[in-house]
Amino acid sequence: MKKLRTFLIWTVIALIIENGVFLYFEKVYLVQGSSIKAEKVEKRKASDMKDVSIPSEAKDVKMSHDGSYISYLEDGALKIGDRTKGTVKTVKVADYMSINYTKWVTDGNFLIIAEKTKDAKKPYIGFYKYDAVRDDKTELTDLDLHKDIINLSSSKDNIQDMAFATSSNVMYFKLGKTSDRCDIYKINVMSQMEKVKTNLQGIDTIEVDPVNANLIYEQSGMVKINTGSKQTRIKNLSEGNVLGHSDSSVFIAKGKSDSISEIVYGDVEKPTSSWQRISLDNKTSTKNIFLTSGGRVFVNNxxxxxxxxxSKKNIKYEGTLLDVNDRGILCEVDGQSKVVELE
Known part of the structure; x- marks a missing residue:
């Protein structure tokens, strides 16, 4: 009885510590540097917001989850278009750093930014969270306030992809190196940066399993799962292209990237024979397929x-298609942003 009581006490203590870590990450780490103010927020339609300028030379144009903000690079500077006001501002970057890669989180107006030092002798990449609502940028650190950085072996190394799910509080970063090789890093639930894969070859898209927070990656046409101790291929899937994930499923386009006729999605712990399937009327490239965080799939014609x-419904748009999410379709028309509202 005494041993059982001791075991139960330590079990409770362990649960308290674990829950405390997750609570810290969600309530402190993701909002550090921001003041909290309770207020009633009226949900605005993306199409009712104001247009912002998008220069013809703009690169890497992306839209925040609710369509309120647009990010793009102009001559190396990171610009944020605020569609609630119709204004554009420049995100401040230290003179010795440059923008390397950016990605919006899927359920908030936060942009994760990778910045690389311009010093070729001691190159490294640091990571930041930019709050578009407050125009506030905060450097990512672990629980001891040590900076989450990646020291580079070459100044030519760059972040090529990011993957994260806010439900798991885990982030993955693909660091592209020379000779078509890459390393993959992870910020774990303790907010610590760690390398999980080294010198991989033929890596394309990376993703995160939204259920178990395991790394999913595409390597030479094969989709693999990394659980830390081992890596396995997804069962019953000979060739595939990772499209992304929703709250509980991973979406994969079957076949070669330029000839997709079917999309499957489901729990990566189960064989793909039990997954849901979406058939395309005509074969297309993965470049024409858009997956939203809510699990909607669109094909650009x-x-x-x-x-x-x-629904099989066709939605018309004007100009150049830039991005698609659950709120709308972002296009550039005569140098201005246009968003087509989605039902």
Whole structure:
């Protein structure tokens, strides 16, 4: 009885510590440097917001989850278009750093930014969270306030992809190196940066399993899962392209990247034979497929329409298609942003 009581006490203590870590990450780490103010927020339609300028030379144009903000690079500077006001501002970057890669989180107006030092002798990449609402940038650190950085072996190394799910509080970063090789780093639930894969070859898209927070990556046409101690291929899937994830499923386009006719999605712990399937009427490239965080799949057609693969409805747009999410379709028309509202 005494041993059982001792075991139960230590079990409770362990649960308290574990929950405390997750609570810290969610309530402190992700909002550090920001003041909290309770207020009633009226949800605005993306199409009712104001247009912002998008220069013809803009690169890497992306839209925040609710369509309120647009990010892009102009001559190396990171610009944020605020569609609630119709204004554009420049994110401040230290003189000795440059923007390397950016990605919006899927359920908030936060941009994760990778910045690389300009010093070729001691190159490294640091990571920041930019709060678009407050125009506030905070450097990512672990629980001891040590900076989450990646020291580079070459100044030519760059972040090529990011993957994260806010439900798991885990982030993965693909660091591209020479000779088509890469390393993959992870910020774990303790907010610590660690290398999980070294010198991999033929790596394309990386993703995160939203259920178990394991790394998923595409390597030479094969989709693999890394659980830390081992890596395995997804069962019953000979060739595939990772599209992304929703709250509980991973989406994979089957076949070669330029000839996709079917998309499957489900729990990576289960064989793909039990997954849900979406058939395409015509074969297309993965470049024409857009997956939203809510699990909606769209195909871009040559006649300036997007097809919703669930409802089979076609949605018209103007200009150049830039991005798609659950709130709308972002286009550039005559140097201005245009967002087509999604139902």
């Amino acid at each position: 040559s006649n300036k329409t997007l097809t919703d693969l669930t």
